[in-house]
Amino acid sequence: MIETMYAASGGGPEGGVAGWATDLMDKLGAPGAGLAIALENLFPPLPSEVILPLAGFASAQGRMSLVAALAWTTAGSVAGALALYGIGALIGRDRIRALVARLPLVKLDDLDRTEAWFARHGAKAVFFGRMIPIFRSLISVPAGVERMRMATFLLYTALGSLLWNTVFVLAGYGLGDNWRTVEEYVGVYSKAVVALVGLAALAFVAVRIVKSRRSGRRAGPGAHRAEARELERDRDF
Numbered sequence: 001m002i003e004t005m006y007a008a009s010g011g012g013p014e015g016g017v018a019g020w021a022t023d024l025m026d027k028l029g030a031p032g033a034g035l036a037i038a039l040e041n042l043f044p045p046l047p048s049e050v051i052l053p054l055a056g057f058a059s060a061q062g063r064m065s066l067v068a069a070l071a072w073t074t075a076g077s078v079a080g081a082l083a084l085y086g087i088g089a090l091i092g093r094d095r096i097r098a099l100v101a102r103l104p105l106v107k108l109d110d111l112d113r114t115e116a117w118f119a120r121h122g123a124k125a126v127f128f129g130r131m132i133p134i135f136r137s138l139i140s141v142p143a144g145v146e147r148m149r150m151a152t153f154l155l156y157t158a159l160g161s162l163l164w165n166t167v168f169v170l171a172g173y174g175l176g177d178n179w180r181t182v183e184e185y186v187g188v189y190s191k192a193v194v195a196l197v198g199l200a201a202l203a204f205v206a207v208r209i210v211k212s213r214r215s216g217r218r219a220g221p222g223a224h225r226a227e228a229r230e231l232e233r234d235r236d237f
Contacts, residue, residue, distance in 0.1 A: 017046055017047060017050050017051070018050050018054060020036075021033070021036045021050065021051045021054050021055075022054065024036050025054070025055065025058050025063065025064070029063070029064050029068075030055075030064040030065070030068035030069055030071070030072040031072055033051065033054075033055040033058070033064070033069055033072050033073050033076070034072030034073055034075050034076035034079075035076060036051045036076065037051055037052070037072075037073045037076035037077050037080065037165070038076035038077070038079045038080040038083075039080070040076075040080065040137075041076070041077060041079075041080020041081055041083070041084065041136070041137050041140075042080050042083055042084065042137070048136070048164075048165075048168065049168060051073075052073060052165055052168035052169050052171075052172065053168050053169070053171055053172025053175070054172060055069045055073055055169050055172065056069065056168065056169040056170060056171060056172025056173035056174075056175075057172045057173065057175075057176065057177075059169070059172075059173050060172070060173045060174075060176055066169070066170075066173060069169050070162070070165060070166055070169055073161075073165045073169060074158060074161050074162045074165050077130070077157070077158075077161035077164075077165065078154065078157055078158050078161060080137070080140075081130075081137075081140040081153075081157045081161070082140075082154075084137060084138075084140035084141050084144065085140045085141075085143055085144035085148075085153060086144060087141060087144060088140065088141040088142060088143060088144020088145040088146075089144040089145070089147060090144075091141075091144075091145060092145065093115075093145055093146070096111070096145055097111060114142075115146065118142055118143075118146055119146070122142075122143060122146065122148050122152075123148075123152055123156050124156075125139055125143075126139055126140075126143055126148070126152075126153060126156040126157055126160065127156040127157075127159060127160040128160065129160070130156075130157060130160030130161050130163075130164055131160060131163065131164045136164070140153075140157070
């Protein structure tokens with residue numbers, strides 16, 4: 001049993017995500033690691049930085065081959081990404097535009113620019129997005145909304161996922177009992193990404209509020225003059 005071996009080595013998980021992933025790998029082997037990663041794509045709070053090194057550790061313990069761990073985790077990444085692509089395709093461009101039109105501080109011009117950017121750089125966004133926490137999953141949704149060519153989506157998803165998965169599976173394989181060290185370092189990386197996204201969102205909101213107020217001030221005198229002309233016309237009648 002994998003869990004028994006982990007406990008004996010002192011590096012084993014006792015519960016939580018690691019325990020759940022251990023149970024899957026214990027029962028299904030390498031396909032269990034692939035299933036765990038597919039679910040991680042659908043539910044981003046499940047951390048790949050725990051599951052992938054754990055699969056590497058299982059390989060080091062002889063519970064699955066290293067090639068199988070890499071192949072199944074990459075297949076799981078692609079399967080999860082395909083599901084999210086399908087969700088994006090079902091939502092569709094028209095629904096996204098209708099939603100954006102109702103959002104405060106966000107304009108359809110912003111969406112148009114985003115769509116234009118994605119049309120030019122979508123393949124790179126899918127490839128590199130697979131290596132950024134949170135965006136690893138989310139990048140598949142706009143790809144589906146924009147109906148990116150399936151062959152292109154699958155190719156860059158598979159390549160990006162293989163690169164990301166290989167780094168972490170090999171780290172777990174090499175670190176052995178110390179595989180949890182990977183989680184600590186990637187946790188810092190994930191927090192930095194979230195902080196940068198938060199700052200960018202705050203900057204966007206701040207800029208939009210300032211522009212809105214300036215537009216309101218510029219529109220104020222004109223609006224008053226229009227009202228005055230309207231009153232004069234009423235008096236003439």
